[in-house]
Amino acid sequence: MAGVIARRARKQRVFRWAVLTVLGVFFLLPLVAMVEFSTRDATTWPALVDWPELSERYPALAEGITASLLQAALTALLMLVLLVPTAVWVRLRLPRLRRLVEFLCLLPLTIPAIVLVVGLAPVYAWVTYFLGGSSLTLVFAYTILVLPYAYRAIDAGLSAIDVKTLAEAARSLGAGWGTVMWRVVLPNIRSAVLSAAFLTVALVLGEFTIASLLNRTNLQVAINLLGKSNATMSVAVSLTALLLAFVLLMLLSLLGGRRRTSAVVAPAPLKEPAA
């Protein structure tokens, strides 16, 4: 009997390692290839970490990086400013609209980027007319694009607390709506807000279709362009972007993990104070 169990355990261990190895090779091989390829030219990586040199040798790439970082930051900001108060308000005052808001926020997920661009093109004609052709105007399109992910994250955060009671308690203590949002709701959905922001940043840093088709520039557009003239540099930048996104997602799961552990901390065994 013991022999059967030991054999089964060994089989499972072998299977587990086999799966891990296959998956590891599948994911790591392209990355290793990228590292190998991008290190063939010894000047590539030093140039990438030396900003003045990078912007001098590859001005389009430097512009793309700056544009993407600004887009990511502004999209995250706009998304939070729009979404957090809306989600809170829907929960407090318009609970019947929750399904509708959820549906609207999830829509962008079901519409292919290319279709979105077809719809956005005439809108962006107006945006260009009023605000100019800056690549930062992509922030509006990106805010729509990240809604499904950001809404999910924030809604999950709000579900974890009793927003209505907390808001009413704060109101009865003399807090206006601004104070309720800033001092009561936000601190309690902090990790949800961070999740939404990280997802937004990761998504915007990886966006290519809309920027390319609307003739704006961003990191991915610049990488694509660069790939035609300097493949080594383009691969090095891709790898860096990939690692950045990876680090962001790691941070995100760490945050999620911390939230879970803090949620399962049992109340200390205290005695009810004597009356």
Place this chain on the structure above:
Amino acid sequence: MSGVAVHLNGLRRTFGTVHALDNLDLSIEPGEFVALLGPSGCGKTTALRVLAGLEDADSGQVLVGGRDVTALPANRRDMGMVFQAYSLFPHLTAQANVSFGLSLRGRSKSSARAREMLELVGIGAFADRYPHQLSGGQQQRVALARALAIEPSVLLLDEPLSALDAKVRVQLRDEIRRIQTEVGTTTLFVTHDQEEALAVADRVGVMRAGKLEQLAAPADIYLTPATPFVAEFVGLSNRLPGTVTGNEVEVLGTRLPLLSPASQASVTALVRPESVQVTPEADGDGRVLTTSFLGPISKVTIAVGDVLVVAQVATDRLASLTPGTPVRVTLRPVPVALA
């Protein structure tokens, strides 16, 4: 007493087709502790929320200390509130929770005041704990301290004890009364638990379908209910058939005075179990059906013909009232209400 008077005048509030408040009038004296009691859906919580400013009335007026606050938002009404659900801010310690309202008012020394309030509610030792490190009873104590810290003109308690277990509930209930007496704040307490309401309040208001049926001292509510609904809702009652003669009703052979005149001869009288006297007697017309032990007093169910009567007796008499014992049932001649 430092409290202010509260008047709710002709409040109406409709949710769809339901009249949560139907022309409700309620006056609370300065420093008074009034409990609103009623079945769920009777509008008691809506009344409290309208007073707090968390709900708007369709019509009517809310006066606090003579000032019309009907149009004021909740955050400018100066009311302390304790909620049924745990409402402490999870990211703040007990002390920071209590200081929250004080800091909004720009009070200096708010932490000293917060400590003082936590001492008052008996959990000064737990000031640095977060809500998830406190038990339900402790959380409600902190919530009470937080509501009182801002020295509100009115204290509102929305079923604050209903999430707690029975022992803590009684303990905290008595403590709320002690603290209220100490600080003298006018208090409105909403509950569906009649024992709670009768035990702590100066006056109890019994509500039904958005209206106040009776507002009176606990003893008056219990002994001289104004309406059949109050008589049935507060305390246990036997529903016994009776015949009216003049301003008396004859029930099980005993003549009982009526609380209000009857419109017909054949009626159902509401008789309290403690008014029913049971004596074992070989030729009695009643038979003991069941007994249940409830501590110092016990409940005995007796069949008299096809009428069931519940009586309350001292537990030491249970031995002589085993099921099947023939008994005589008499009623104490206290005034009764009719159903």
